[in-house]
Amino acid sequence: MKEIAQEHASGNLNLESIDPTAISSRLYTSDLPDPDLVIRTSGEERVSNFLLWQIAYSELYFSDVHWPSFSRRDLYEAIEDYQMRKRRYGS
Numbered sequence: 001m002k003e004i005a006q007e008h009a010s011g012n013l014n015l016e017s018i019d020p021t022a023i024s025s026r027l028y029t030s031d032l033p034d035p036d037l038v039i040r041t042s043g044e045e046r047v048s049n050f051l052l053w054q055i056a057y058s059e060l061y062f063s064d065v066h067w068p069s070f071s072r073r074d075l076y077e078a079i080e081d082y083q084m085r086k087r088r089y090g091s
Helices: 002-010 021-022 073-081
Strands: 037-040 059-062
Touching: 002 021, 037 073
Parallel strands: 037 059
Antiparallel strands: none
């Protein structure tokens, strides 16, 4: 956001050009696709400011299993749960 503000202040970026694409292109993860599924382990049901912009339309899966014990079977359960969901992309 500071980069966008500096570009605007210097006259290199007009306000109409500041949109989700302009923001996404300046993120550290700009060369990666946004995640479809985010798995949160250890029973926590929050995202803890993790990739907030990128996970806007991701499906969230919460598991009571702690990370060190999260197994292949737990991953498969998360994927199966994800496959049963109807994606709405924010609507």
